[in-house]
Structures are given as C-alpha cells and as structure tokens.
Amino acid sequence: MRLAYFGLPLAALALLADGHELAFAALSRRGLPGTRRLRRALGDDRVLVVPRVDRSFASRVRGCDLVVSWFWTKRLPIEVVRAAPLGGVGVHPSLLPRWRGPDPYFWAIDSGDAVTGVTAHRLEAEYDTGAILGAREVVIDRRWDAWRLARALDAPSLGLLREVVGAFARGTPPAERRQDERAVTLAPEPNDALLEIDWSRDAEAIVRRVRAAAPYPGAWTFIGEEAVVITRAEPAVAPRALRRGEAMVVDSRVVVASAGGGVALLAGRRVDEDDREHSLDAEGFVSVLRGAQRASENGAPDGPDAP
Incomplete structure (x- = not known):
C-alpha cells in the first residue's frame, strides 16, 4: 500500500x-x-x-x-x-x-x-x-x-x-x-499560572502536579524571592507551626506546608540572572531556603516560603 x-x-x-x-x-x-x-x-x-x-x-x-x-x-x-x-x-x-x-x-x-x-x-x-x-x-x-x-x-x-x-x-x-x-475532556498545554504550585491544595494533588509537569516545563514556586522549579517531590509531615506555603528543613529536606500535611522537595532547578539553569537536589533546596532566610534577616522582603 x-x-x-x-x-x-x-x-x-x-x-x-x-x-x-x-x-x-x-x-x-x-x-x-x-x-x-x-x-x-x-x-x-x-x-x-x-x-x-x-x-x-x-x-x-x-x-x-x-x-x-x-x-x-x-x-x-x-x-x-x-x-x-x-x-x-x-x-x-x-x-x-x-x-x-x-x-x-x-x-x-x-x-x-x-x-x-x-x-x-x-x-x-x-x-x-x-x-x-x-x-x-x-x-x-x-x-x-x-x-x-x-x-x-x-x-x-x-x-x-x-x-x-x-x-x-x-x-x-x-x-x-x-x-x-x-x-470529552480537553488537554491544553498548561500555562504558567497553572504550573505555580498552590500550597492550599493537599499534598497528593501537589505531588501529582509536580510529576505531571516534569521534567519540563516544571511546576514552580517561590523560596523567598527566588523562583524555583520542582521536578520531584513526595508527601511529608510538616511541622504544625507552619502555615500553608511556609517551609522548614526537616530531616535534611525542605518541607513545605500544604493542606493536611506537607511536601518534601527532592529535585528541581533554578535559573540565575543570566538565564542559566542549575540543578537542585534535596540539599540544594536546603541551601536556597537558608539563603532566603538570611536575606530575610538582613531586611529583604519575606517570600511566601521563607517564614
């Protein structure tokens, strides 16, 4: 044929x-x-x-x-x-x-x-x-x-x-x-607003969104003033003192509070001022959070993930 x-x-x-x-x-x-x-x-x-x-x-x-x-x-x-x-x-x-x-x-x-x-x-x-x-x-x-x-x-x-x-x-x-x-259900390309993580959702839904958008374009959020992309995450227990969207280091991982629990950030990337990408592992997210906390202590505006 x-x-x-x-x-x-x-x-x-x-x-x-x-x-x-x-x-x-x-x-x-x-x-x-x-x-x-x-x-x-x-x-x-x-x-x-x-x-x-x-x-x-x-x-x-x-x-x-x-x-x-x-x-x-x-x-x-x-x-x-x-x-x-x-x-x-x-x-x-x-x-x-x-x-x-x-x-x-x-x-x-x-x-x-x-x-x-x-x-x-x-x-x-x-x-x-x-x-x-x-x-x-x-x-x-x-x-x-x-x-x-x-x-x-x-x-x-x-x-x-x-x-x-x-x-x-x-x-x-x-x-x-x-x-x-x-x-019929429709599957348009997700826009940037949809890919920004909504920490008022439950942890399972957030982790699904991370998986759905990985590796590109990736789900994203702010840690302090810095936008980061998250490509791997898992549900975790967040300290009760945290409000939704706030982050803390727990067992050497950044855990962000969400509805009914929290999400541990395991892998992702950040983009510097020259548009160069830098991979992040769990330790890398900890470094980003520590940097955001130091900036906050020095008088920079607080970001949603750096209480």
Missing part, C-alpha cells in the same frame, strides 16, 4: 519494514532521531522537512492510498487528508475521547488517572475528533513523571499504528466507532 507519511522517522522506518511503500515522509524539523536511516532507506528527495503543511500539499498526496500521521504536531488540512482515497489515520496518546489536545500526559497524571493509553483514530478537520479505530491501555505507575509516561506509550502507540495500517493494506480496515462527545 502506498502511504503519505507525516511524523517522526521511527514509525516511517517501521512501516517500511512492514512492506508498505512511502511516497514521501514529511518531518516537522531537521535533526530528528532516525532521519539519517530514513534518508538512506527512502532517498533524500522523498524525506521532506516541512514545518507546516498547507492545502497545496494535496497534490503530493494524490496517488497515495492512505495518509498516516504519527506524532505530527501541526494541523493537517482536511483537503490533504481527503486527497488519499482511504483518508487518514493517526494515533493519539490517550484513551479518546478523554484528553483531546496537545498535552494528555500532563492531564492524565495531574488528574490521578490510574489508566491511560493510546487511540488510533481517523484524521478529521479538528484535532483528535475522528472515529476510533482501536486502542491499547497502559496502567500509570504512580512514580512516573510526564516524560516517563510518554516513553511508556511509545511502544504501544507504534504497535497500534502498524496494526491499523496493516489492516487497511489487507483490505480489512478496523471497524470505526464514533467518539462519545459527552465524555
């Missing part, structure tokens, strides 16, 4: 190994892992670096049987998709219709979902709205951050894509199931 491919090189190589013909492979940027191998397999003229696809790209798709998208993050015009007789298919890293949108990893972890997965679906004019062609579930380990969850979904996502494309090639495409619009 002749495919028009948009996405990462890994799936293009897998589809070639499965015996499919790729008219071209469109990549969103240069330097993606696997690009050299793909160029050797397809030839330079069939590996296209295309930051954005417009309607005129439909002329390239004509003559292909199916459009395939795998981690193509830009919108594909519906005219391009419909230029192929069999339309288009893609895989989304959630169990649609839950978590439609660009950041399902964040929202699955932040919401405390026990299970997520990947969904093969038809490509339509709007993101992630097409009929479901298949799905695979993955249990979320409570220790995973967003990066680890994304990696855990890579293999089932690729496997499902190969399965669905293979079914089309055999002439037995999967049965299509419309998404239940009543069950």
